[in-house]
Structures are given as C-alpha cells and as structure tokens.
Amino acid sequence: xxxxxxxxxxxxxxxxxxxxxxxxxxxxxxxxxxxxxxxxxxxxxxxxxxxxxxxxxxxxxxxxxxxxxxxxxxxxxxxxxxxxxxxxxxxxxxxxxxxxxxxxxxxxxxxxxxxxxxxxxxxxxxxxxxxxxxxxxxxxxxxxxxxxxxxxxxxxxxxxxxxxxxxxxxxxxxxxxxxxxxxxxxxxxxxxxxxxxxxxxxxxxxxxxxxxxxxxxxxxxxxxxxxxxxxxxxxxxxxxxxxxxxxxxxxxxxxxxxxxxxxxxxxxxxxxxxxxxxxxxxxxxxxxxxxxxxxxxxxxxxxxxxxxxxxxxxx
Amino acid sequence: xxxxxxxxxxxxxxxxxxxxxxxxxxxxxxxxxxxxxxxxxxxxxxxxxxxxxxxxxxxxxxxxxxxxxxxxxxxxxxxxxxxxxxxxxxxxxxxxxxxxxxxxxxxxxxxxxxxxxxxxxxxxxxxxxxxxxxxxxxxxxxxxxxxxxxxxxxxxxxxxxxxxxxxxxxxxxxxxxxxxxxxxxxxxxxxxxxxxxxxxxxxxxxxxxxxxxxxxxxxxxxxxxxxxxxxxxxxxxxxxxxxxxxxxx
Amino acid sequence: xxxxxxxxxxxxxxxxxxxxxxxxxxxxxxxxxxxxxxxxxxxxxxxxxxxxxxxxxxxxxxxxxxxxxxxxxxxxxxxxxxxxxxxxxxxxxxx
Numbered sequence: 001x002x003x004x005x006x007x008x009x010x011x012x013x014x015x016x017x018x019x020x021x022x023x024x025x026x027x028x029x030x031x032x033x034x035x036x037x038x039x040x041x042x043x044x045x046x047x048x049x050x051x052x053x054x055x056x057x058x059x060x061x062x063x064x065x066x067x068x069x070x071x072x073x074x075x076x077x078x079x080x081x082x083x084x085x086x087x088x089x090x091x092x093x094x095x096x097x098x099x100x101x102x103x104x105x106x107x108x109x110x111x112x113x114x115x116x117x118x119x120x121x122x123x124x125x126x127x128x129x130x131x132x133x134x135x136x137x138x139x140x141x142x143x144x145x146x147x148x149x150x151x152x153x154x155x156x157x158x159x160x161x162x163x164x165x166x167x168x169x170x171x172x173x174x175x176x177x178x179x180x181x182x183x184x185x186x187x188x189x190x191x192x193x194x195x196x197x198x199x200x201x202x203x204x205x206x207x208x209x210x211x212x213x214x215x216x217x218x219x220x221x222x223x224x225x226x227x228x229x230x231x232x233x234x235x236x237x238x239x240x241x242x243x244x245x246x247x248x249x250x251x252x253x254x255x256x257x258x259x260x261x262x263x264x265x266x267x268x269x270x271x272x273x274x275x276x277x278x279x280x281x282x283x284x285x286x287x288x289x290x291x292x293x294x295x296x297x298x299x300x301x302x303x304x305x306x307x308x309x310x311x312x313x314x315x
Numbered sequence: 316x317x318x319x320x321x322x323x324x325x326x327x328x329x330x331x332x333x334x335x336x337x338x339x340x341x342x343x344x345x346x347x348x349x350x351x352x353x354x355x356x357x358x359x360x361x362x363x364x365x366x367x368x369x370x371x372x373x374x375x376x377x378x379x380x381x382x383x384x385x386x387x388x389x390x391x392x393x394x395x396x397x398x399x400x401x402x403x404x405x406x407x408x409x410x411x412x413x414x415x416x417x418x419x420x421x422x423x424x425x426x427x428x429x430x431x432x433x434x435x436x437x438x439x440x441x442x443x444x445x446x447x448x449x450x451x452x453x454x455x456x457x458x459x460x461x462x463x464x465x466x467x468x469x470x471x472x473x474x475x476x477x478x479x480x481x482x483x484x485x486x487x488x489x490x491x492x493x494x495x496x497x498x499x500x501x502x503x504x505x506x507x508x509x510x511x512x513x514x515x516x517x518x519x520x521x522x523x524x525x526x527x528x529x530x531x532x533x534x535x536x537x538x539x540x541x542x543x544x545x546x547x548x549x550x551x552x553x554x555x556x557x558x559x560x561x562x563x564x
Numbered sequence: 565x566x567x568x569x570x571x572x573x574x575x576x577x578x579x580x581x582x583x584x585x586x587x588x589x590x591x592x593x594x595x596x597x598x599x600x601x602x603x604x605x606x607x608x609x610x611x612x613x614x615x616x617x618x619x620x621x622x623x624x625x626x627x628x629x630x631x632x633x634x635x636x637x638x639x640x641x642x643x644x645x646x647x648x649x650x651x652x653x654x655x656x657x658x659x
Binding site: 049052053056059060061062063064065066067068069072073075076079080082083086121171174175177178179181182287290291294295296297298299300301302304305308 | 335338339341342343344345346347348349350351354355357358361362364365368381382385386405406407458459460462463464466467470551552554555556559562563564
C-alpha cells in the first residue's frame with residue numbers, strides 16, 4: 001500500500017516538474033530531491049560566504065577610495081547572497097547552524113575556486129571578471145530551477161551580481177591600459193585564474209555523478225560542459241579586446257561547431273583542491289571557524305538578552 | 316594650510332580610519348547579518364570621507380585629488396582621533412568604539428548641518444541620517460551585550476574601561492576650531508557635551524554597564540601625534556599607492 | 565559543538581507607498597528589533613524598500629498542500645463570480 005503511494009507521489013511530482021510547475025516548501029517531494037537540494041544550496045551558500053575571504057583580503061589595500069567602496073559593497077553582497085541561499089535552504093528543514101557546522105568541520109563543500117589565493121590587486125579584477133563571470137553562467141540558469149525558494153533567491157542574486165563582473169572587467173581594462181608592470185600583473189592574474197575558473201563548472205559530463213538526476217528534476221537545466229562552453233565562448237573575445245592572452249595553447253575557434261575548442265583541464269588538480277589540498281583550503285576553513293567561535297559569545301549574549309526582555313514583559 | 320582645510324581633514328580622517336578598521340572585519344563578523352551591518356557602516360564612513368576629501372582637495376586647489384589626501388600623507392599628517400585607530404579587538408571592543416564615536420558624531424553632525432559653509436552643511440546633513448542609524452545599531456548592541464550574559468557584560472565593560480580614556484579627545488578644540496566657530500563654519504564641541512553625556516548615560520543604564528571611574532585622558536591625534544596603531548593601518552591603506560606610485564587603478 | 569542559532573524571521577518589504585508588503589526571504593536575529601535592522605541591511609541595500617515587517621517563522625501557520633484540493637478547487641467552478649460570466653448587449657460601456 002505504502003509502496004504504491006510512493007510511486008504515485010513520485011509520478012505526480014515528476015509530472016509537476018515536467019509541466020514547469022515550481023515546487024514549494026511544503027509540497028511533497030522525494031527525499032532524494034530534498035537531499036540533493038540541501039546539498040547544492042548549502043554548497044552554493046558556503047561558496048558565497050567563503051568567497052568573501054579571497055576578495056576581502058584586498059579591501060584594506062584597495063588602491064583608491066572608489067575601488068575600496070566598490071570592493072566593500074561587492075564582498076558585502078556575497079554575504080547577502082549567502083544569506084538569501086541559507087534562507088532558501090532552511091525552507092527544506094535544514095538549519096543554517098547545522099550547515100555552518102558542516103562547513104567548519106570540513107564535511108560540506110564549497111566552490112574550489114575560493115581555495116586559490118589573491119596575490120595581487122589584479123587578482124581582484126580576475127576574480128570579478130572570471131570567477132563571477134563563471135558563477136553568473138551557472139546562476140542565470142538556476143533562476144529557472146524547479147525549487148521555488150531557490151529560484152527566487154537566484155533571481156535576486158543575478159540582479160545584484162550584474163555589477164560584480166563589470167567591476168572586475170573594469171579593473172582589468174584599466175590595468176591593461178596602464179604601465180607595463182600593470183599589464184604584467186593583469187596577465188599573471190589571468191594565467192592563474194583561467195583554469196580554476198573553468199573548473200568551477202564541475203567535472204565534465206562523462207564524470208559528473210549527480211548530473212542526470214538533477215537534470216531530470218530540473219534542479220539543473222544545463223550540463224557542466226554546456227555551461228563551461230558558454231563561458232569560454234563569451235570570455236575569449238573579452239580577453240582579446242583588452243589584449244590579454246588566454247593561457248591555453250589549444251584554444252581556437254571551431255567554425256564547424258560554432259564554439260571554441262579548448263585544452264585539457266587538469267582534473268587531477270581539481271580533485272586535489274576539492275578534497276582539501278588546494279593552496280588555501282586550510283586558511284579558508286580556519287577563518288570561518290574563527291569567525292564562528294569568536295562570535296559565539298555575542299550570539300549567546302543577544303539570545304540571553306532577548307529572553308530576559310521577554311520574561312520582563314511577561315511579568 | 317588653511318584652518319578650513321585642517322578642519323575638514325580632521326572630520327574626514329576620523330571617518331576614513333574608522334571605515335578602514337571596520338572594513339578589516341568584512342567576512343569575519345559574529346553572524347552573517349552583523350557582518351553585513353558593519354560593512355554598511357564602513358561604506359557610509361568611507362563615503363563621508365570621500366566627500367570631505369573631495370572638498371578639501373577643491374579648496375586646497377593645488378592639483379591634489381581626494382585619493383592623494385586619503386592615501387599619500389605621512390603619519391603625522393593624519394588628524395583623526397586616537398579612538399578610531401584602536402584595533403577591532405573582540406566584537407565588544409568594536410561595538411563600544413563604534414558606539415562612543417556615534418554618540419559623539421550624532422550631535423556633532425546635527426550642529427554641523429547649520430554650518431555657513433554650504434558644502435559642509437550638505438555633507439553633514441547626509442551623514443547625519445547615516446549616523447542616526449549607526450548610533451541606533453551600536454547602542455542596541457551595547458545594551459544587548461551589557462545586559463546579556465555574564466561573559467558579554469564583562470567583555471564590554473572591559474572594552475569601555477579601555478576605550479574611555481580616548482573619549483575626551485573627541486571634544487578637543489584649538490585655534491583651528493576657534494576660527495571655524497567664529498566664521499560660523501565649525502561647531503563648538505564643548506556645547507555638545509551635555510547631549511553626549513545624556514545619551515551615554517541613557518545607554519549605560521539600560522546596559523547595566525558602569526562609567527569607568529578614572530580621569531585618565533589621552534589625546535594627540537588631532538595634531539598628528541598618534542598611537543602605534545596608525546602606522547600599521549597606513550601600511551595597508553597606502554600599500555598600493557606607495558608600491559606603485561603615480562598609476563591609475 | 566554549536567550553540568543554538570538565533571531564531572528565524574520571515575521578512576516582508578513594502579517597496580513603495582501604495583504597494584503591499586511582499587515576502588522576500590528570511591534571516592536570523594535574536595529579537596524583533598534586531599530582525600528589523602538586519603532586514604534593512606540584508607534585504608534593502610539597493611533601495612528596495614520603505615517599510616519592513618518581520619514575523620518569527622515559527623509563528624506562521626500555513627495551509628497544507630495536501631488540503632489544496634479541498635481548499636482551493638471549489639472556487640474554480642464558481643465562474644459566476646467573474647464579470648466575464650455575464651452577457652451584456654453590445655455598445656454598453658463602463659460596466
């Protein structure tokens with residue numbers, strides 16, 4: 001009896017998905033759909049929060065007042081976006097605290113790109129242009145994801161993100177118009193961030209374990225390779241326009257495909273970084289852990305005060 | 316350098332240095348919501364500083380830009396109070412520093428709105444709105460932490476005990492101020508003390524904190540004599556401009 | 565290992581005079597005052613609002629989706645509630 005019900009429920013659920021009806025928090029959903037979403041949304045949220053760190057690294061050293069304000073506003077937005085996403089995740093019955101604990105213990109993943117260091121000011125340009133550019137490719141697609149709260153958070157995020165990539169590209173443009181030293185700085189950032197940016201789309205379709213189910217449930221709407229290709233096609237002309245060289249000797253336009261062909265991604269490096277052995281994994285987690293621990297007494301105090309106030313009101 | 320110029324730089328430097336301090340915390344706040352809130356304060360302060368530096372650059376009329384003023388002076392040429400350059404410490408220290416500063420800035424900008432210098436009055440009017448919110452936020456936190464747990468009470472009381480010696484300098488006045496007051500441009504800081512003390516007392520009572528019982532007062536920032544911290548702040552703040560001089564970014 | 569997180573609040577924003585408050589998301593805050601302030605900083609960084617409501621999430625009572633047939637379908641058949649149900653002679657305006 002129960003078995004039959006489950007099959008029926010799943011069929012009804014899939015029918016909803018297929019006819020583009022959004023799933024809302026209290027609707028019935030397969031347990032795996034819920035779990036997949038919790039995993040994906042929390043990873044996404046963590047990426048925003050951890051993503052504050054490499055760029056935050058340059059706020060106090062930003063070269064002028066305008067850049068300082070822009071960078072502050074941008075990094076702050078990442079915090080906001082993390083919050084929108086945790087908020088979407090919490091509608092699935094998974095608490096933010098639980099999710100934070102998983103991040104700090106190293107159990108939860110986040111985008112591997114944020115385990116790379118920001119070494120020069122040009123890296124802030126490269127992160128905005130390439131990393132946000134790659135993220136936007138993903139995020140625009142997610143605005144139509146099947147889970148309502150996630151899709152709504154993405155719409156809001158995409159609206160706000162539009163300035164992020166531009167400010168990064170602007171930094172690169174100014175550098176490329178600058179001194180020889182500045183151009184070298186920009187090219188060096190490009191060299192270090194290009195391949196990790198391509199890895200942001202995840203393993204190639206042949207090796208992607210979660211893809212098929214996510215596509216069926218329309219959590220994802222495009223495969224990793226499709227999105228990666230769109231990003232490359234969009235970015236190469238931008239780099240050429242300002243005189244940056246893409247560090248890929250195999251990169252060339254393929255007239256027949258209507259796309260750029262590109263070289264082999266070093267998946268070994270990707271696996272290393274994802275499994276915790278990137279240049280800054282330890283530092284990133286340590287920074288989040290420290291913020292959590294340093295903030296503990298503050299959060300407790302605010303709760304204690306709220307409870308006292310409630311008690312005073314009651315008496 | 317004219318008195319007006321010095322007067323503007325003193326206000327601007329307070330905003331810049333405190334903004335710089337707060338921006339160190341972006342990404343490290345005690346909760347995401349508070350991280351975002353503190354960054355908003357930092358943005359407001361750096362925005363205020365920018366408007367003031369632009370005006371100072373304009374009246375100096377020596378080809379300097381707002382960025383030159385913000386990034387390319389020497390330590391003793393920064394005129395901020397010692398309070399704003401104190402390290403962030405724990406969140407208690409950060410918020411008490413903010414609260415003391417906001418409690419001063421609120422009546423200050425209220426008065427500065429009446430400045431006969433239209434540009435200054437305009438900047439003050441905008442900054443006042445921002446400061447009202449900053450004060451509300453920082454004083455609410457002081458109350459919560461003071462009347463929160465035993466630990467939080469202890470921490471904020473310690474922060475207050477440490478920072479209180481820098482409060483008097485907020486009211487520092489010299490010939491620059493006298494000239495500005497006479498011209499109807501500046502504010503008689505002495506006249507702000509009652510409003511400042513009243514606000515302070517009100518929050519202290521609600522937070523169950525006590526006023527430090529010492530008479531120890533430190534000053535020097537307004538004439539360019541700072542604590543050891545400023546040099547380090549400038550090391551970061553000025554890094555790019557010093558390492559790569561005369562370039563566009 | 566963790567302490568109890570601050571309670572969750574649902575945030576509603578009025579974007580301009582004349583419009584209703586609209587749900588925009590949620591956040592954590594120790595109490596209502598802080599929830600309003602946090603909502604200001606998290607959800608109105610780009611002039612999105614002129615008024616904020618916050619409601620503790622645990623206080624929201626919602627209809628159950630499994631009741632939705634019983635709740636909402638009966639209204640679907642009541643076409644006579646809609647003006648297009650009625651025939652009006654041609655040439656009649658303002659009705």
